[in-house]
Structure formats: C-alpha cells, structure tokens
Amino acid sequence: MQGPIERRHGPVVAILVSGAVFGFAHFTHHPASVLAMMPYYLAVTAIYGGLAYATNSILPSLVLHAGGDIFELNRLWATGQPEWQLTSKAPQLIWETGPDAAFWGYLAAFILAGSAAVWAYATLARSVRRERISGGPLNGALPAS
Numbered sequence: 001m002q003g004p005i006e007r008r009h010g011p012v013v014a015i016l017v018s019g020a021v022f023g024f025a026h027f028t029h030h031p032a033s034v035l036a037m038m039p040y041y042l043a044v045t046a047i048y049g050g051l052a053y054a055t056n057s058i059l060p061s062l063v064l065h066a067g068g069d070i071f072e073l074n075r076l077w078a079t080g081q082p083e084w085q086l087t088s089k090a091p092q093l094i095w096e097t098g099p100d101a102a103f104w105g106y107l108a109a110f111i112l113a114g115s116a117a118v119w120a121y122a123t124l125a126r127s128v129r130r131e132r133i134s135g136g137p138l139n140g141a142l143p144a145s
Helices: 002-009 011-025 031-055 059-079 101-134
Strands: none
Touching (some): 059 101
C-alpha cells in the first residue's frame, strides 16, 4: 500500500495514510479505545514505513511485526492479559515494587533483540543504498549479503 502512495505523494504522506489504515485494521483488538491507540499505531507504522522506505522492501517490517507479535503473545501467555487491557485494580508501579525477575528478563530480551535488529537493519539499508548507487536491480527483493 505504501509504495503507490509514496510514488505519487512522497514517503511522509504514504506512511501516515498506511498508519491510519493499519490502526483502523486493528480496531477489533480493542474497539473501545481505537482512537486512544491511534498515536501508538502511527508511531509503529512510522518505524515500519521508514524501514520499508530505507530498504525498498517490506520484509524487514514483516520480521519486526512478527517479532512484536511473538513478544506480546508470550506476555499474554505469561500474564493472562494483553498489553492494552485495563484491569479493575491499578497495578503497582515498578518504583513502588522494585524490578523483579520478569522485568530483568524482558529488559535483557529487549536489549538483545533491539541491538540485533538495529545491526541487521543498518546492514540491510547500507546494502540497499550500495545497490541503488551502483544501479543494480532490486526489484523489491532483499539484496544478497
């Protein structure tokens, strides 16, 4: 969806339009708060759209989205609640309870996965830029490493 809009109106408009559609497509996940979640979906789409724009491929965004889904499904499995679901009782804040083992585990996973993703996407973006400069055909595919 982003590509045709991008060619006609530029990457910013394409990412915003894709983000709005992405947010409304997730309406069934939390129908009572879809408008409250829209800034989150626009921010996530800015990341996904920026990756697609930088790499000329949707594959890095697909991998990132799948990783996020796996992370959230593990959280749902571990706690029984999705990240957006409100509880009847307010949870205690980390500065009231202190970090527990789950916090440190999630932090370590975030740092490792985040570092690996930044390295991988930076490498991919450099490779795509080299292909563009050299005039090599990309045809929307990932370049060989």
